[in-house]
Amino acid sequence: MTRKARIEQRLRDALTPVVLDVLDESSMHSVPRDAETHFRVTVVAAAFEGKPLVTRHRLVYAALDDELAAGLHALTITSRSPSEWEASQSTVASPPCRGGSK
Amino acid sequence: MRDEVKQRIEETVKANKVVVFIKGSKSFPQCGFSARVIDLLKKTGAPFVDVNVLTDPELREGIKEYASWPTIPQLYVDGEFVGGCDIVTDMAQSGELAKLIAG
Numbered sequence A: 001m002t003r004k005a006r007i008e009q010r011l012r013d014a015l016t017p018v019v020l021d022v023l024d025e026s027s028m029h030s031v032p033r034d035a036e037t038h039f040r041v042t043v044v045a046a047a048f049e050g051k052p053l054v055t056r057h058r059l060v061y062a063a064l065d066d067e068l069a070a071g072l073h074a075l076t077i078t079s080r081s082p083s084e085w086e087a088s089q090s091t092v093a094s095p096p097c098r099g100g101s102k
Numbered sequence B: 001m002r003d004e005v006k007q008r009i010e011e012t013v014k015a016n017k018v019v020v021f022i023k024g025s026k027s028f029p030q031c032g033f034s035a036r037v038i039d040l041l042k043k044t045g046a047p048f049v050d051v052n053v054l055t056d057p058e059l060r061e062g063i064k065e066y067a068s069w070p071t072i073p074q075l076y077v078d079g080e081f082v083g084g085c086d087i088v089t090d091m092a093q094s095g096e097l098a099k100l101i102a103g
Helices: A003-015 A053-063 A065-069 A082-087 B003-015 B032-044 B057-067 B085-094 B096-102
Strands: A019-024 A038-044 A074-080 B018-022 B049-052 B074-077 B080-083
Touching: A003 A019, A003 A038, A003 A053, A003 A065, A053 A065, A053 A074, A053 B080, A053 B085, A074 A082, A074 B085, B003 B057, B018 B032, B032 B085, B032 B096, B080 B085, B085 B096
Parallel strands: A038 A074, B018 B049
Antiparallel strands: A019 A038, B018 B074, B074 B080
């Protein structure tokens, strides 16, 4: 199973998202193309309703703690409640690489 | 994390209003996520202190434990953890970042 598939599964299990998009962006960074180190996730879940961003990101990180311990290096996270998502479907873009992923 | 490392982090974030832990330096960030946060902080015009975690492996791991936050960069204002790159980006767009730093 790819890390992308594992991330999807873990986020589904932990947060039952209504929208989930996981993108492997490792090829944009100074790592081998198949490194599975850099990901961008968009999660829309009722679990985020009324919670500050730090709490939302911590929920995402907590769901992925074993992946983070096993080489998942960077995550760009868009976390929205269903009502926020309805109002605006903008997501956070990852910044361009500066070569420091060591 | 050794007590000494924790103490050093605590002293740094309490002695300076705005502190950012990054990979590289303010003038030469070595990671895109760090570079974006530096860029956004510079745009506020407020002074801030940068700490390069790449020069100290103990600090690099320790800061993750300190904030219970697994990634770098990390922004602290008034001794409090604010967030990483995505959160700072969001706060810059909403104007919250400038308010927090000015407050």
